[in-house]
Amino acid sequence: MGLVGIDFSGDCVRMLQMRYKNGVWSVNAAAARTCDLQDDLQDLPRLTEWIRGAMSAAGFTAKRCVVVLPREHIKVQSVRLPQMAESDTRQAVRWEASQRFGIDPDAMEVDYLATGAQLQGQDVRQELLLIASESERILPLLRAIAESGLRPIAAETSFTAVARALSLRLRREADQDTVRAVVEMGRTGTTIMVLRGDQIAFCKPLTFGGVQFDVAASEHLGIDLVAAREIRTARIASAASKNTTGPIDDAETDRAVYESIRPFIEQLTKEITLSLRYYGVTFRGHAPKFIILAGPEAQEPHLARMLEHSCKLPVKTDDENESLTNLLPQIHSLLNRMPGSIHAWAATIGACTRELPKRARSENSERAAA
Structure with missing residues (x-):
């Protein structure tokens, strides 16, 4: 059986384990916490007990897990560094992260992604994504997970996990010519990416997400934040399922919510448009052919x-194969x-497929190319 993916990047804790057999991915076990995520992060012993209970009740069979960290715990920035040995790159990355994020280098966890994107002109520097967090923010969470009986082998961001979930069939070298833009939108932030095959070639984080939409709807409608969130959640669920019943049928309320958040949508679309233009004039290679919207x-x-x-x-x-959508009925059955929307599970899917079997990579790529 594969890894357990445990996701803290959304509005609640989600856990998933998948298996690969006869060329098909399927869900082996699933669990989701109904409690608000912030409540769990403030009470780690209670979180430990819930994970332990979910492992038993939902039938998870693996102990090794990959953790998707809360978005607000992570800092991300792109940098350009000279080509150098990996050991030198890691030293340079730690120094850059400390300087740019204002974190003591001895009190942070830091890693990087090499995008492989080639700059226009004669610039031969390498484009890297710095990913860092203060140790005191993530180590207690990882310890709480370990105390439940799971064994964290990696921690990552929601956008890297989502990129993986959308690239299960694009693992070959030839797939690098398949270029897509992905907008991963969460509660407290949004990430704009360009993927070349399964590789992140460009990444830009934004600091606004669903929370800002909730606040705008609350103020415009004159209701409390919880009620505004419930209305927006119903609208999102209805849109995702193409359901024509429920609160979305209240055209007056739907219009009022839309008018309240339209400035934020316009701002987001402007940022995405400018980012894709920047990618096109800054880096060599094909432009994205389409955009995928992902995230809760x-x-x-x-x-x-x-x-x-x-x-x-x-x-x-x-x-094009509806790889995520096809998993939703299985998650529904197990829970x-x-x-909710399958896009709320995208990061969890990506986390539990971090160690993709070689057989799955080969077969999925061949089927995608057929």
């Missing part, structure tokens, strides 16, 4: 339409309740 907030009604109009590119909610 990505199905906000009207976002896809406005993004298509601004970027002049098709906007999708999954890959015995509606799990």
